[in-house]
Amino acid sequence: xxxxxxxxxxxxxxxxxxxxxxxxxxxxxxxxxxxxxxxxxxxxxxxxxxxxxxxxxxxxxxxxxxxxxxxxxxxxxxxxxxxxxxxxxxxxxxxxxxxxxxxxxxxxxxxxxxxxxxxxxxxxxxxxxxxxxxxxxxxxxxxxxxxxxxxxxxxxxxxxxxxxxxxxxxxxxxxxxxxxxxxxxxxxxxxxxxxxxxxxxxxxxxxxxxxxxxxxxxxxxxxxxxx
Numbered sequence: 001x002x003x004x005x006x007x008x009x010x011x012x013x014x015x016x017x018x019x020x021x022x023x024x025x026x027x028x029x030x031x032x033x034x035x036x037x038x039x040x041x042x043x044x045x046x047x048x049x050x051x052x053x054x055x056x057x058x059x060x061x062x063x064x065x066x067x068x069x070x071x072x073x074x075x076x077x078x079x080x081x082x083x084x085x086x087x088x089x090x091x092x093x094x095x096x097x098x099x100x101x102x103x104x105x106x107x108x109x110x111x112x113x114x115x116x117x118x119x120x121x122x123x124x125x126x127x128x129x130x131x132x133x134x135x136x137x138x139x140x141x142x143x144x145x146x147x148x149x150x151x152x153x154x155x156x157x158x159x160x161x162x163x164x165x166x167x168x169x170x171x172x173x174x175x176x177x178x179x180x181x182x183x184x185x186x187x188x189x190x191x192x193x194x195x196x197x198x199x200x201x202x203x204x205x206x207x208x209x210x211x212x213x214x215x216x217x218x219x220x221x222x223x224x225x226x227x
Contacts, residue, residue, distance in 0.1 A: 030059070030061060030065070030069075031069055033059040033060065033061070034055065034056075034059040034061060034065075034066055034069060034070070034076065035076075035079060035080050035083055036059070037055045037056075037058035037059040038050070038055050038076050038077065038080045039080050039084070039117075040058065041054060041055055041058070042077065042080065042117075042120070043116070043117060043120070046124065047077065047124045047127050047128060048127060050073065052066055052067070052072075052073055052076075055073075055076070074128050074129050074130065074131075075130075077128045077131065078128065078129075078130040078131060078134065081121055081131060081134050082134065084114070084117065085134060085137065085138055085141075088110075088114055088118070088138075089141060091110055091113075091114075092110065092141075092145055094106075095107070095110075095149065098152070098206065100150070100153070100196065100199060100200070100203060101192070101196060103149055103150075104172075104192050104195045104196055104199065105192050107172060107177075107195070108177065108188050108191050108192050108195070109188070111174055111177040111181075112188055114174075115174045115177050115178060115181075116178075118138070118174045119174050119175065119178060121134075121135065121138075122135055122138075142169065142172070142173070143165075143169050146165065146168050146169045146172055147165055150165075150168055150203065152206050153203040153204050153205075153206060154168070154203070154204065155204060164202050164203075167202050168199065168202055168203075171195060171198045171199045171202070172195070172199075176195070176198075177191060177195075180194050180195070
């Protein structure tokens, strides 16, 4: 009687692979719960007041699990910011329209979700080893994003282009959004209008469109702009 070769199921290989995959998925979900718990705590409390015991309890894990995964509170905070920075970049890269009003509408929606977190991270970066470097990465990305999004609306001449870019970066910064939103008490739609009024005089007409405005005028509304 011929002996039959062990089938894959009999050898246990698929079962082991399934178990490994299930364990990896479970570990991934656990990690995300811990990150979410830390993010929620950071949104509501100063970094120095956050306790790993509370984060672990929120995530329904032990403190040792948190330490084993992230090395401690500072490592966990850095992991949270790295994840959120990745999400921020992904969201910002979806804004591909050349129209400033569309860009500003998306930017305000973006800051309604992330603005407070971004500003809090900058304010407390010095408290967390590794966070200042991420803050620099965030600022560098913001400048580069403004340069790319408004590339054909900035002056060609070097020194003027550099000054206009710096002004555009300031207008599109989360701090400007906060001043208009919190200090000024403006609704999101009003913030869009206010940002457009600040941005408009800084922008040239698209270079693929005819220039039909009077000398010394700039932007979309024909207002005179400083050079």
